[in-house]
Structures are given as C-alpha cells and as structure tokens.
Amino acid sequence: MNSDFDLFQLAEEHQELRAAVRALSEKEIAPHAADVDEEARYPVEARKALTAAGFHAVHLPEEYGGDGADAVAGCIVIEEVSRVCVSSSLVPGINKLGSMPVLISGSEDLKKQVMPSIASGEAMISYALSERESGSDAVAMKTKARLDGDNWVLNGGKAWITNAGVSTWYTVFAVTDPEKGANGVSAFVVHSDDPGFEVGAKERKLGIKGSPTCEIYFTDCTIPADRIIGQPGTGFKTAMKTFDHTRPTIGAQAVGVAQGALDASVAYVKERRQFGKSVSEFQGVQFMLADMAMKVEAARNMVYVAAAKVERGDKDMTFYASAAKCYASDIAMEVTTDAVQLFGGAGYTKDFPVERMMRDAKITQIYEGTNQIQRMVMARALLKG
Structure with a gap:
C-alpha cells in the first residue's frame, strides 16, 4: 500500500481497509468489549477474528508470510479496533512492537525463525524493555545476559509486559557489558518454552483489562546464541x-x-x-x-x-x-x-x-x-x- 497522500486524501485501499476492519470490529469485537473489561479476560474472540481476517499483524513483510502493509494501514487497523475495544487493539499493536526490533536489526535467519509463526497467527510476540526501577530511564536496567559457549544466559526480570503469558515470543533487552552504559545493552528473542523463563501474576489495572500485563522472570534462562538481535551492544x-x-x-x-x-x-x-x-x-x-x-x-x-x-x-x-x-x-x-x-x-x-x-x-x-x-x-x- 502507498503511504503517501494524494491531496491529503487516503488512498483507496486505505479507505477499503478501514471499512473492512470497522465491519469486523462492530460484528466480532464490540459485542464482547464490556465483558472483556468486566471479567478482565483476554479477548479471545477478537484475536480469533483478527487472525482469520489477517488483521493481527498486517505490518509483517510478505517474505515472512505477512501482508506487507504500510505504516498508515497498520495505524488504521489499530484505530478501528480501538474504536470499540482498546484491549483488542493490542493484538496487532503488540505484535508490531515485539517484532519490529527483529525486523529492524535481526539476522535473516532469526527473522525466518520467528516471523512466520506470528504471520500465521500461531504465535504472538511481546516487548520486554521496562523493569520496576527502569521505566523512563531504560538504560538503568538490571537484567543481564552473558555468553556461555553456544548460548546466551539471561538473569533478571522485566515489568509491565503487555500480553505476557499469551505471547510465545518475547523481545528482551539485557545488559551484556555494564561498563558501556547504553552501548552495553543487547536485544534477544526468548521463547516461552526456554528453560528458566517464567511469567508472573497479572497486574490489576485501571484500564485495558483484557490485555494481560505481567512481570516476566529469567533464572539462568538459556537461549541459543543465534537469538541475539543484531550485534552485542546495539540493543x-x-x-x-x-x-x-x-x-x-x-x-x-x-x-x-x-x-x-x-x-x-x-x-x-x-x-x-x-x-x-x-x-x-x-x-x-x-x-x-x-x-x-x-x-x-x-x-x-x-x-x-x-x-x-x-x-x-x-x-x-x-x-x-x-x-x-x-x-x-x-x-x-x-x-x-x-x-x-x-x-x-x-x-x-x-x-x-x-x-x-x-x-x-x-x-x-x-x-x-x-x-x-x-x-x-x-x-x-x-x-x-
């Protein structure tokens, strides 16, 4: 899709996309929005409907099984879902947040390892940067990663992780060289089945109650060395x-x-x-x-x-x-x-x-x-x- 404007008018395909997402949102998502909020439960109906229609991760490139939609199209999808249920908009929203580091800096092998399962809807991916004492001051993070032979070993924890427990993949930022400050932070992809990975209890929140927010923990969490995103220190x-x-x-x-x-x-x-x-x-x-x-x-x-x-x-x-x-x-x-x-x-x-x-x-x-x-x-x- 073309991301530019013709005299400030959205392209026809963008307008058609809006109509399609609005119709789906009104029919499949809106009827469950109040219950999702009241029960603080994951919007399974929304995820199913968005995945069936291909709206769960429209930003993913075609070579990994995605639609290759542009950034404006991605915003339209999230806008229209949010119009009826913000919790449900975090299906495509967090898939983009979690996958962008891999798309921006990951090796081709890592992209091929992670992206197809997200594009198919089989898996979701979350983003893990914040910690209890490292929110706005992200460089103050304490989670560490060290190279041990053919593996990276992570120790620490992350807080406020959206869709934790639902996602299969997690983009995690950790300190690999404490002496270098921001240049000593690296990024990794962790799988929910990796040994030493654990999801904590759900936060009790004011809003977006349908999207679980949890801490995640790493106790000698061991991942293959090729799951680093880019070079060490570029996280x-x-x-x-x-x-x-x-x-x-x-x-x-x-x-x-x-x-x-x-x-x-x-x-x-x-x-x-x-x-x-x-x-x-x-x-x-x-x-x-x-x-x-x-x-x-x-x-x-x-x-x-x-x-x-x-x-x-x-x-x-x-x-x-x-x-x-x-x-x-x-x-x-x-x-x-x-x-x-x-x-x-x-x-x-x-x-x-x-x-x-x-x-x-x-x-x-x-x-x-x-x-x-x-x-x-x-x-x-x-x-x-």
Whole structure:
C-alpha cells in the first residue's frame, strides 16, 4: 500500500481497509468489549477474528508470510479496533512492537525463525524493555545476559509486559557489558518454552483489562546464541528505532478510542431529552461536540502524517512519531472525559461504554514513553535542528 497522500486524501485501499476492519470490529469485537473489561479476560474472540481476517499483524513483510502493509494501514487497523475495544487493539499493536526490533536489526535467519509463526497467527510476540526501577530511564536496567559457549544466559526480570503469558515470543533487552552504559545493552528473542523463563501474576489495572500485563522472570534462562538481535551492544539503539515505528500506533489507539467516545456521545445527546427538548439542541453541548470532533480530526491527521514519515524514513520522523503519540493520547484523555460528562450520571456507570473508554484512554499517555518523555524527545529534536 502507498503511504503517501494524494491531496491529503487516503488512498483507496486505505479507505477499503478501514471499512473492512470497522465491519469486523462492530460484528466480532464490540459485542464482547464490556465483558472483556468486566471479567478482565483476554479477548479471545477478537484475536480469533483478527487472525482469520489477517488483521493481527498486517505490518509483517510478505517474505515472512505477512501482508506487507504500510505504516498508515497498520495505524488504521489499530484505530478501528480501538474504536470499540482498546484491549483488542493490542493484538496487532503488540505484535508490531515485539517484532519490529527483529525486523529492524535481526539476522535473516532469526527473522525466518520467528516471523512466520506470528504471520500465521500461531504465535504472538511481546516487548520486554521496562523493569520496576527502569521505566523512563531504560538504560538503568538490571537484567543481564552473558555468553556461555553456544548460548546466551539471561538473569533478571522485566515489568509491565503487555500480553505476557499469551505471547510465545518475547523481545528482551539485557545488559551484556555494564561498563558501556547504553552501548552495553543487547536485544534477544526468548521463547516461552526456554528453560528458566517464567511469567508472573497479572497486574490489576485501571484500564485495558483484557490485555494481560505481567512481570516476566529469567533464572539462568538459556537461549541459543543465534537469538541475539543484531550485534552485542546495539540493543538500546534498536529499542529507540522501534519506538519511531510504534509510537504512531499508540496515537492510532488514542484516536480510535476518542472517536468511539465521540460517536457514542453524539448518539446519546440526540436521544436524551431535558427541559422538553433534545440535549443536542443546547449550544453548550454542541460546542463540546464540535471541540471534541475538531481535536480528534487534528490528532488523526497527525498520526497518519507521522506514520507516512516513518514509512519513508524521513529525517524528522522521530519528532513526528513522538508528537503524534503525545498529542493524540492527550486528546483521547480529554475527549473521553468530556464524553463521560455529556452522558451525565449515566456516563459514570458501566451501562454505557464511555467510562471504559476513559479508563482505557489513560494508558496511551503512559506506555511506550510517557508524554513527558515525548516532550523531551521533541525538544531534543528541535534543538538539534
């Protein structure tokens, strides 16, 4: 698919993709969204439907069994799924996050070893960078890896790992040379069956309850030497390059949940009556809706432009990737909060989806780099010229 714009209009194939994902999301995912949240259970229906339709990992290149879809297409898939269920959007979202380091820096043999199972839907892949005391300060990680003959041996633990326990593969970052700081971090692919690998208990979360978030542990976890991603010491650079590709997808998540909240709000205020007329007739309500829609459209366009820049490899893509993630997630939190307000007391109950959307939106301001970190990234890019 072409990632450029023709007079700011999405390509026809992008529009067709949106229609297909929206139809699937409405039919196969939306009916289960409330239950997935209430029961904090994995959205098995969504994974099955997305995999059957080929929407679970559209970014994977054709040579590994994928569709080879461009970055804008990937954002559209995640946006449309997020519109009805953010937890379910983490099926394609985390598959991209976990696999991008391998696609960016991995050997051809490693790509062939890992990617086909993800492309087929047989396996999923998670991303393991953060630790309890190493979140925004990723270089402070304590997990270590040492070469022992034909194997790497990992010891330590990772925190906040999305889809842990569901994924088969894990992209893991560990220190291989403590004296070199960021240049002493390497990346590896760990399989769930590798000896010494263990998944901890699920976190109890505010939102995205359908996507399990757990710690993972490595106790003399032994993996073949060829499962290192790139050369030793290049892991941190790979992690940062990965975020250029995946931060726009968090922006897409944010746009999707904001659009879902806006759609629900418009429908509700047209039906709700107060003081003898539809709530939608009050100018104060109309102005709220107008502001919500304006901000969602601005965020959407920023996300697509960032994705197109990443697809082309533009020099300013890091700034745009951070800007899209930061702006869209701030807007998602604002719009979903306004949606709860428009629903009044009903919005504060689980009888309507906007309270779930507000809770789900919050994480988009936090993961893949807090929005404070995004502002640091943007400022650094600006000052470098």
